[in-house]
Amino acid sequence: MKISTKLAQIGNRQDPTGAISFPIYHSATFAHPGFEQSTGFDYSRTKNPTRQVLENAIADLEEGTRGYAFSSGMGAITTILALFSQGDHLLVTEDPYGGTYRILQEVFQDFGLETSFVDTSDLEAIRKAIKPNTKSVFVETPTNPLMKIADLRGISTICQENNLLHIVDNTFLTPYLQKPLTLGADMVIHSGTKYLGGHNDVVSGLVVVKGEELAARFGRLQNTLGATLGPQDSWLMIRGMKTLALRMKAQEENAHKIAQWLLNHPAITKVYYPGLKDHPGNELQLQQAKGFGAMISFRVKDRELIPKILSSLKTISYAESLGGVESLITYPATQTHGDIPEEVRENLGVDRSLLRLSVGIEDVEDLIDDLEQAFNK
Numbered sequence: 001m002k003i004s005t006k007l008a009q010i011g012n013r014q015d016p017t018g019a020i021s022f023p024i025y026h027s028a029t030f031a032h033p034g035f036e037q038s039t040g041f042d043y044s045r046t047k048n049p050t051r052q053v054l055e056n057a058i059a060d061l062e063e064g065t066r067g068y069a070f071s072s073g074m075g076a077i078t079t080i081l082a083l084f085s086q087g088d089h090l091l092v093t094e095d096p097y098g099g100t101y102r103i104l105q106e107v108f109q110d111f112g113l114e115t116s117f118v119d120t121s122d123l124e125a126i127r128k129a130i131k132p133n134t135k136s137v138f139v140e141t142p143t144n145p146l147m148k149i150a151d152l153r154g155i156s157t158i159c160q161e162n163n164l165l166h167i168v169d170n171t172f173l174t175p176y177l178q179k180p181l182t183l184g185a186d187m188v189i190h191s192g193t194k195y196l197g198g199h200n201d202v203v204s205g206l207v208v209v210k211g212e213e214l215a216a217r218f219g220r221l222q223n224t225l226g227a228t229l230g231p232q233d234s235w236l237m238i239r240g241m242k243t244l245a246l247r248m249k250a251q252e253e254n255a256h257k258i259a260q261w262l263l264n265h266p267a268i269t270k271v272y273y274p275g276l277k278d279h280p281g282n283e284l285q286l287q288q289a290k291g292f293g294a295m296i297s298f299r300v301k302d303r304e305l306i307p308k309i310l311s312s313l314k315t316i317s318y319a320e321s322l323g324g325v326e327s328l329i330t331y332p333a334t335q336t337h338g339d340i341p342e343e344v345r346e347n348l349g350v351d352r353s354l355l356r357l358s359v360g361i362e363d364v365e366d367l368i369d370d371l372e373q374a375f376n377k
């Protein structure tokens, strides 16, 4: 079955009532039919029917063994990090989502988890950074916000040779465009808040793992740590995901046009979009994914104009987050990446001239007109 069919059909033919839209099982607990008997559902933190539909759907879409839904992407990442122990060392993409950086540096470091941030678009840099206590490589690709592309097959080989857990944050592309588990990764994590949910109306996290042993271990952690997604939000995720294929296509098409337009604009000095022919990783991306997504970062020639640009936009909203049907623009230096120390951030290129655009499904001419009038204010 094709992925767009799978997406549209999530939850259908699964409820005994014949409901096309899978019901929201708003029950914290479930009665036992008899002594030491279970319907398969006992308590909603452990397992809830609506959440289960979502978890099965994401596992199927990512071609993994089992899926898990969390109350946020960070809830998912927290649970993943609980797989590790004091003294373990992780290799993480050097320009990750700021919250990933923050949780490693501010929380798990105190529990004795050591992290090195590396350029995961450079396989040699990954090899060199491996230490005797390294346990995992945690990759974002494309990176956020500089859109660097990591070679997922290459990283998987390194991980297999060194017995490392290969984790991929697939938020920017979703299984519609990229399936890391089929390229050798062990775990995929999503901020479901973004493209999967797609409507800026629900915060959620999703994880898919490969292999029964890891699935059982991670399932135990999900239940034990308890950052699970509620039934109402699980339903919103299911509803949003049904249109993922249509949204992704429309958003990507708009993004290509906007990236091209930005490239020729005198107010812009650099455009970061993996779909541009001269973007490093453009070819690699085509070998490991079906497309480039709809996230664009760009540098404004005169950074002093940024406050004016952000406050002049009329259609594109100046707001955190990404992936929804409404276009959003972010200033990574103070928003998504504000927790990365300034010096580190500037060295990475996430400086005060950079803006990040999440392209929505609006008419592309309206988006371009909006940017044009804001650049000319």
Ligand SMILES: Cc1ncc(COP(=O)(O)O)c(C=O)c1O
Pocket: 072, 073, 074, 075, 097, 099, 140, 144, 169, 171, 172, 190, 191, 192, 193, 203, 204, 205, 321
């Ligand atoms: C790539 C990426 N991963 C993880 C997260 C965290 O997800 P959430 O905000 O749903 O907790 C985000 C949030 O922006 C993100 O962009």
